[in-house]
Amino acid sequence: MGPALLFCPGDRPDRFQKAADRADAVILDLEDAVGPDAKDAAREAVVGARLDAARTIVRVSAASTEGFDADLAAVAASRFRTVMLAKAESVDEVDWVLAAVPDARVVVLCETARGVLAAEALVAHDAVVGIMWGAEDLVASLGGTSSRDETGAYRDVAAHARSRILLAAGAYGVTAVDAIRTDIADLAGAHAEAVDAAASGFGAKAAIHPNHVEPYRQAFAPTDDELELARRILAAALQNPGVFSFEGRMVDEPILRHARSVVERASTTTNGSTR
Template sequence: MSAPEAPREADERERLPLGPALMFCPGDRPDRFGKAAARADAVLLDLEDGVGPAHKAAAREAVGAHGLDPARTVVRVNAAGSPQLAADLAALEPLRPRYVMIPKAESCEDVDRIAAALPGAGVLALCETARGVLAAGEIAAHPAVVALMWGGEDLISSLSGTSSRHADGSYRDVVRHARSAVLLAARAHGRSALDAIHTDLADADGWRAEAEDAAASGFTATACIHPAQVPVIRAAYAPTPAQAAWARDLLAAAEAAGSGAFEHDGRMVDGPILRHAHLLAERSSPAPSPPPPPDA
């Protein structure tokens, strides 16, 4: 008898077929584009917060001529309420990017504006305001949306707060709620879910813990801002040897048992546990390595 078929919920490539480590790169630093693309699974070329007002035009010109693999490149434009967005979209029209991220997304109308200007582009909606988090479900249902992401700092700003984290580095409850709400909205509609950046570059233990939690919770990728964070994120999303061995052993036992619930190593196994095993087995399959980074 063949092994039980992997359920559709286990397919992590539903909408955004990128790897787990996505790195932001300022749009006005074309000297870094190739290095970021080589180190990470995908590069997020930023026209928004990573670029100062005086450098927006130069950033648009550089991003419009980036020459990177379009299948591994996302362009973050300015927010729908920004006067900069029209110029961003005009600059990107000849490029025809495959993926565009819209920050501070708060409604389907925000997504419509991107879809109308850049037809065929997959939209990554960054729900990072109070309105955006509350609208995450309707935004995720938009046919142009391929992924949702969230962000803590802009969320706290939209709430008139002053800090997204406690003194020990852990998120405040309202931020944890927003993170969960965006994850649930994305996965309920079959979209990828991207976890937010960890801004404290000295907190390596914090990067690791948050990336491990993201992978275990159902996020499909984590964004980062420094090359040193990439291997940490990749390791977090890759099952440990023990987890991979457990998944293979359990799936073999399921094949032998046939259908229905069964006991394995003293534990009752049913559909949800098998789905966990399928996910771990899929993640443990070798993936192509990106090319080595160019000399710094």
């Protein structure tokens, strides 16, 4: 699913293939990126799209909105089966997705207070394969005006939501997707935020502009030194069962798990592309 996911407006089929070529997966958006008058055209474009289904996600409108059923009907008529459920708040909503698209793989997008509090229940659903959070909608749902402070760092409530989403994903073994970064021009900031996401355990990060794809990929790919060290640690573990000393540091199971994670990330990121 990652590491770089790129949103593309559903009413811009001329951009579909370009977005898919630039990113590891494309999210065809039937929700916020599409104006009310363009919804029907966007659904038709999704039905007619011939992108790689394994690398395509369709974001549908929130279950509480008028367009939810029409969005799901479009997905059912398309070749795509990975559905991102906007503003997910309950397990019932996941079941409604499955009622319309029985073989759907669902990524729940928690971007309201109710959705964040329901994260654990949502990821426990068998059809849920991923969970993402949204900072701006979340803070707006609380009556706030900005998810970040004057330094650009997340405010405490947004950071708490981010951590809760990641913990829920880890507890149930689904992919955690980090939120978009709205500052399109700040490539250094995008890279730094993705470095933190990868180091913390997120499996992917979403982007609203293709310029963020490469910083994300670079952040999720381990450096040559990190990969070499991880491989040396794992090789040493084969000769040293249990806890052992390696190059001046103690190595136990958590360190081995970190090393395995580095090697796994390297295997899924090759020359800016993923499996």
